[in-house]
Amino acid sequence: MSENTIADIEEDKEDGAEDSQEPELHVAEGEGEETEEDLSAELEALREKYLRLSADFDNYKKRLARERQEILDFGNAQKLKELLFVLDNIERAIELSEESHGEKTDFVAFLDGIKLVHAQFLAGLGNFGVTTIDSSEGTSFDPSYHEAVYKEHSETYESGSIISEVQKGYLLNGRLLRPSMVSVSQGPEKTPEEDSEEKD
Secondary structure (H helix, E strand, O other), X not given: OOHHHHHHHHHHHHHHHHHHHHHXXXXXXXXXXXXXXXXXXXXXXXXXXXXXXXXXXXXXXXHHHHHHHHHHHHOOHHHHHHHHHHHHHHHHHHHHHHHOOOOOOOHHHHHHHHHHHHHHHXXXXXXXXXXXXXXXXXXXXXXXXXXXXXXXXXXXXXXXXXXXXXXXXXXXXXXXXXXXXXXXXXXXXXXXXXXXXXXX
């Protein structure tokens, strides 16, 4: 075989290899274009999904705000109905007093009626979670629940004990609503001799 023939064969091989590679390149380019279109379509779908989710979330927030406002406005309606019975009884007591036209009314019956209204009102407050603070005589003063409005010497109660309750205090579901106003003992009054002994 001559040198020219060998060179021709190698050249033909290279040409054949180039020809076989060209279609592959075209296919690859074609695939790249399809992928871009797919990505664009997927991106658009995701954008639409995001917009829908965003709109849904806005609607959810508005609905939640409406429901919250309804709870604030009407959540205690049933409990308030019970307090209306107390109001009814107070109005009846007023009517009875007016109907007497200055005549003497049965004070005991009137007082019993007031006590009944008071008990009803306390029961109504209890349904709201309102309870009274224990500020009975001899109870230890607690600044978390009591407010000292008077300090007095007492032979009966030791220092730091409650002598009397001036105004009731209340808790709302265990949390302080209003402190009890109380008079607190400072212990027995010291004699001049005891005072001078302490100073020495």
